[in-house]
Amino acid sequence: MQDHRSPAREFAAFPASGRPLRVVDHDGVVTVEAPGGEAVGFALSRDGGTLRPTSAPPADPAAFRDAMLAALEAVFAWSPERETVAVEAAGCEAGLDVLVASGVLARDDGRLLARADTLMQQPALWLARGDASPFPERFVLTGDRRHPLRRPKPxxxxxxxxxPWLGETLTFRTATVEDDLDAFHRWMNDPRVAAFWSESGDLAHHRRYLEGLIADPHMVPMIGAFDGVPFAWFEIYWAKENRLGPFYDADDYDRGWHVAVGEASRRGGASIGAWLPSLVHFMLLDDPRTRRIVGEPAASHVQQIRNLERSGFARLKTFDFPHKRAALVSLSRERFFADRLWLPASSREAAAPAEAASPLPLAGAA
Known part of the structure; x- marks a missing residue:
C-alpha cells in the first residue's frame, strides 16, 4: 500500500530560556519538544491558517509561552507568504492571555490572531537576554556628542x-581577543577583505584593533556563525556617537553596521539572504527605540548598494569621509516589519547555490 503522507517538517527555535526547542510537523500534528522537558502538542489546519493546542499546557506558564512562540515561528517559516495564523484557545485561555498582553496575539472578531509582523518583534524568540526592559535613559557626553548612556556590552x-532555506542555525556572538584574534587576523589579510577594509597587518596590529573596539562603549564587535562555524566579522555601532553621526540628522537610537565576510563560501546570495535581514532584525530587537538602521558603503561599490536597495535600504545621499566617498543608506523599522524584510530579497536568491548568486561580499564594509 502506498504511503501518501507528507514528509515531516522540522524547525528549531531558541527562546531566551536557553533551552532550544525542536518543532516537528507530521501532517498537521505539530509537536514542540524541549531537551529533558515534556512535549507540547498542537494541531495545524490543512491550509496552515489555524493552530490549536492539543495537549494540556505545561505547569510552568513560561514553558507554554515558549512552546506557543516556537510553534508560531515555525508555522510562519513554513508558509512565509502567510500574514496571520488563527489560534484556538479551548482549554488554555489563561496561558494565552500573556501572549495577548505582549502583542503576540490579538483579539479579532471573537478570534485570536497571530500576525507575522508582530511575532517578529518578540525579542524572547531570538535574543539571549529575552524581553528585558530597555536600558534606562540618561544622557551623557562623548566629546561634543550628547547621546543616551548605552547598555553595558553583552x-x-x-x-x-x-x-529554513539553509537548514542551518545562524548566531551572532560578541567577539573576544582570546577566541577570535586568529580568525580576524586571517580575514583582514584576505585580499578581497583588505581591498575594502584596509586593515591588513600583523597579529599585534589586529590585537590592538580588537582591544580598541571591545573597549569602545558605542561599538559591539560580533562574530557571525552558521551551525557554530564562524564566517564573518560584524561591527555594530550607535550612529549618534559614531564617525557617521555628523553627516546626517542622527536619532539617539539609530544603529549602523560594518561587515567583512571572511569565508569565501558564505559570500553568495543564499547566505546573504540569511545574515543581512537577521543582522537588521537583531539591531531592531536589541532596543525597541531604534527606528532606523543606517550604513555608509563606498559610493563606488555599485553592486553592493544595489543589493542593499533590494534588501530594503534606501540611498539617501553621497558624502565624503576623510578616508572615502560614501553613500548613506537607511532602512526604517516600520518598513522592515511591514514589508516582511526578514525574508530573503527574492525566492531566487534564497534558492540559488551560494557560488551562483550575485555577490555581496562586503555589505556595509568600513
Whole structure:
C-alpha cells in the first residue's frame, strides 16, 4: 500500500530560556519538544491558517509561552507568504492571555490572531537576554556628542535564528581577543577583505584593533556563525556617537553596521539572504527605540548598494569621509516589519547555490 503522507517538517527555535526547542510537523500534528522537558502538542489546519493546542499546557506558564512562540515561528517559516495564523484557545485561555498582553496575539472578531509582523518583534524568540526592559535613559557626553548612556556590552551569543532555506542555525556572538584574534587576523589579510577594509597587518596590529573596539562603549564587535562555524566579522555601532553621526540628522537610537565576510563560501546570495535581514532584525530587537538602521558603503561599490536597495535600504545621499566617498543608506523599522524584510530579497536568491548568486561580499564594509 502506498504511503501518501507528507514528509515531516522540522524547525528549531531558541527562546531566551536557553533551552532550544525542536518543532516537528507530521501532517498537521505539530509537536514542540524541549531537551529533558515534556512535549507540547498542537494541531495545524490543512491550509496552515489555524493552530490549536492539543495537549494540556505545561505547569510552568513560561514553558507554554515558549512552546506557543516556537510553534508560531515555525508555522510562519513554513508558509512565509502567510500574514496571520488563527489560534484556538479551548482549554488554555489563561496561558494565552500573556501572549495577548505582549502583542503576540490579538483579539479579532471573537478570534485570536497571530500576525507575522508582530511575532517578529518578540525579542524572547531570538535574543539571549529575552524581553528585558530597555536600558534606562540618561544622557551623557562623548566629546561634543550628547547621546543616551548605552547598555553595558553583552557577552556570548546574543541572537540565534533557524534559517529554513539553509537548514542551518545562524548566531551572532560578541567577539573576544582570546577566541577570535586568529580568525580576524586571517580575514583582514584576505585580499578581497583588505581591498575594502584596509586593515591588513600583523597579529599585534589586529590585537590592538580588537582591544580598541571591545573597549569602545558605542561599538559591539560580533562574530557571525552558521551551525557554530564562524564566517564573518560584524561591527555594530550607535550612529549618534559614531564617525557617521555628523553627516546626517542622527536619532539617539539609530544603529549602523560594518561587515567583512571572511569565508569565501558564505559570500553568495543564499547566505546573504540569511545574515543581512537577521543582522537588521537583531539591531531592531536589541532596543525597541531604534527606528532606523543606517550604513555608509563606498559610493563606488555599485553592486553592493544595489543589493542593499533590494534588501530594503534606501540611498539617501553621497558624502565624503576623510578616508572615502560614501553613500548613506537607511532602512526604517516600520518598513522592515511591514514589508516582511526578514525574508530573503527574492525566492531566487534564497534558492540559488551560494557560488551562483550575485555577490555581496562586503555589505556595509568600513
Amino acid at each position: 557577552a556570548g551569543v546574543v541572537y540565534a535564528r533557524h534559517i
